[in-house]
Amino acid sequence: MAEVKQAPVLRLYNVAKTFVTPHGNVRAVEPVTLDIRQGEFISVIGPSGCGKSTLMNIVGGLIEDYEGSVEVDGIQVRGCHKEIGMVFQEESAFPWRTALDNVTFPMEAAGIAKDERVRRAMELLHLVGLDGFEKRFPSELSGGMRQRIAIARTLAFRPRILLMDEPFAALDEQTRLLLGDKVLQIQQELNQTTMLITHNIAEAVQLSDRVLIMSFRPGRIKRVVEIDLPHPRSSKMMGGERFGQLVATIWEDLREEASKGLQELERVKN
Template sequence: MTPALSIQNVAKTFSTAQGDVRALDHVSIDIRAGEFVSVIGPSGCGKSTLMNIVGGLVDDYEGEVHLDGALVRGCQKQIGVVFQEESTFPWRTAIDNVAFPMEAAGLPREARMARARELLELVGLNGFENRFPSELSGGMRQRIAIARTLAFQPRILLMDEPFAALDEQTRLLLGDKVLQIQQELNQTTLLITHNIAEAVQLSDRVLIMSFRPGRIKRVIDIDLPRPRSSKLMGGEKFGQYVAAIWEDLREEASKGLQDMERVRAGA
């Protein structure tokens, strides 16, 4: 069966004043339709570079990205991206933010507003349609960004540490919301994260990346029952998965930390 998203031998080297830096080294990932896959790794392992490549925001790379078997390059409407940083448009209300991609595509106002309303309901923001992002919390703003990304019913939902700026409780609740959306839409999702519990809570598979150059070090299948919620976190099996991932990640995170300290000492 053709994977919904196939990343084949993707590599990326950045030229810096200190010389070339190999950020990614022949990364290959296949994701089945409806699957939730997380990529976890230490800072500097090339997670975000990988996301930018799949999202079409970086053109200059080695390897190939296939969507339903077809080679793609550059931004695709079929690949929706939720960014780590706050990305709602502050001059637009919640509903106008969600309707943005449909407006850009030239959909009539009535149709796009109706769809935007549905999506706001999906992310639990009905009643906040006419609020500006500045009037909403960080978690609510990120839910708007998710709803906006889902507007075109993308084949692949890419999320780059979407909860990184949020507090732990909001992060857990938003994780539940993402699980619910993924379940309702059977949404194929690739999540980039550095949070182990989040990766276990949400994913069918967790891919652990090595420190620079980023490679897939290990793949862990998460065999936890669905539908899931953050209540899973108290379970023994959940703890075992977290421990197993940390076992692999610890060495890579130490390398990352040493590198950071070396750079600081050099500076």
């Protein structure tokens, strides 16, 4: 895939974050340094409360007060940036807009002519497999379809980097697998640089070129696992031997962190 070693599209350099709370300072993310190449698919996996969403929100620009730097094509960015698109875990399709009008939304805000934005939105709806549903409102569609609207809407902004924060977390397992295939297909068709936050190991292995395992709070990158499964990938590979080995490797590292998280949770509850 990424045969040429080119300059990274996204570079995180010593990115760290401490939250100031009434109960004292909470170190959410320890300095993280990371390079992501054009077209690469990266997953960040970690136990609940490891700061992975914080990291995501820093890269996406929703958190502006942090240490270190985020660079896109070598230029430092802070705050929301048009080169970085985000897909959220929660339901985020606008219920008052049809599927088509949801996807045209960012282009409308940017003042792109109507014909052009409708044309591009139709292409994207086709890409996410929602042909024929463009006039439907989100309430008339399934959860998986609504999440695909959100993905198409984010892609409509033509971001260099697509960030996805557990986008399948609210979906059932089968939908999640099929949607994973869809995301892979899109990522390959557009050569879309993608960063996914997840707590699902199989999902991370199925989709990624590299999986970053984060430690429990304060979050730091504990280990990077290269996923050497051949491309193109699909959920059909999940029964394979290598797939199983990779899942086991990741779980070994993650298990320790997850149990730390669980202990911490129980301690707080008591």
